Amino acid sequence: MGKQILTIGLPDEMVKIFNRYFEMDQYTLMTCSSFHEAMIHLDRHDYCMIILNVFDESSDKTQSFVSRIRTITYAPVLVLTKLEMIASTLEVGADVCVPSTTNLRIIFSQAMALLRRYIIYDRYDAFDPEASTLYRGDLIIDSKRHRVMKENTQIYLRPREFRLLAYFARNPGIVLTQDQIREAVWLDEADEARDITPVITYLRKKLDDDKERPKYIETVRGVGYRFLPES
Numbered sequence: 001m002g003k004q005i006l007t008i009g010l011p012d013e014m015v016k017i018f019n020r021y022f023e024m025d026q027y028t029l030m031t032c033s034s035f036h037e038a039m040i041h042l043d044r045h046d047y048c049m050i051i052l053n054v055f056d057e058s059s060d061k062t063q064s065f066v067s068r069i070r071t072i073t074y075a076p077v078l079v080l081t082k083l084e085m086i087a088s089t090l091e092v093g094a095d096v097c098v099p100s101t102t103n104l105r106i107i108f109s110q111a112m113a114l115l116r117r118y119i120i121y122d123r124y125d126a127f128d129p130e131a132s133t134l135y136r137g138d139l140i141i142d143s144k145r146h147r148v149m150k151e152n153t154q155i156y157l158r159p160r161e162f163r164l165l166a167y168f169a170r171n172p173g174i175v176l177t178q179d180q181i182r183e184a185v186w187l188d189e190a191d192e193a194r195d196i197t198p199v200i201t202y203l204r205k206k207l208d209d210d211k212e213r214p215k216y217i218e219t220v221r222g223v224g225y226r227f228l229p230e231s
Helices: 012-023 035-044 059-072 083-091 104-120 159-170 178-189 197-207
Strands: 004-008 028-032 049-053 077-081 096-099 133-136 139-142 147-150 153-155 175-177 217-220 224-227
Touching (some): 004 012, 012 028, 012 104, 028 035, 049 104, 059 077, 059 083, 083 096, 133 159, 159 178, 159 197, 175 178, 178 224
Parallel strands (some): 004 049, 049 077, 077 096
Antiparallel strands (some): 133 139, 139 147, 217 224
16 A cells, blocks of 8 residues: 555645655655545545545534544544534544644644654553454454454455455354355345345455465355465
């Protein structure tokens, strides 16, 4: 993925200053002027953080924006908004909210704090490492933090891809049908007629798993899929 940050609705002058700030830490900004444009980028790429400016938006639109982002990515979300909308914006999934009038250096410091907390630091629980973490060969699947590591490199998965991988890892060696996977992974998003094959394909690609010679996900033709136990 690289060290990319998605910004939505930021004024041009703020983008210029943020570009200068983040370049010092080797991050690059992808800027979007509208939420619709941002959704296209989020659907095609992964980002390590999202900065969303909703100062001129209503409370309902703000909550809708943040809720929609949260269904697509687990990346930390920093929202610039009105003071009276901070509580409701945090409730629907924002990680940090600050008034849009806040000093830009402070906003940048808040953004870097989020990156340190969710991306840079290794936050495995030393007192109970097995409680939320699954180990499968060279994969580490941390459900609490929605993080996957492979050979000490983080793999960025979208929410549905992450749930699918975690479900597979909890059921190694078992053939799971498409109906079972939909019920466990699609949750309230379930569409009984929807083919799960594209999500399997994306997950295999991110795991660098060969469909013909699988290391992780095996296709059992006419039945479903099996997550291969460690050899």
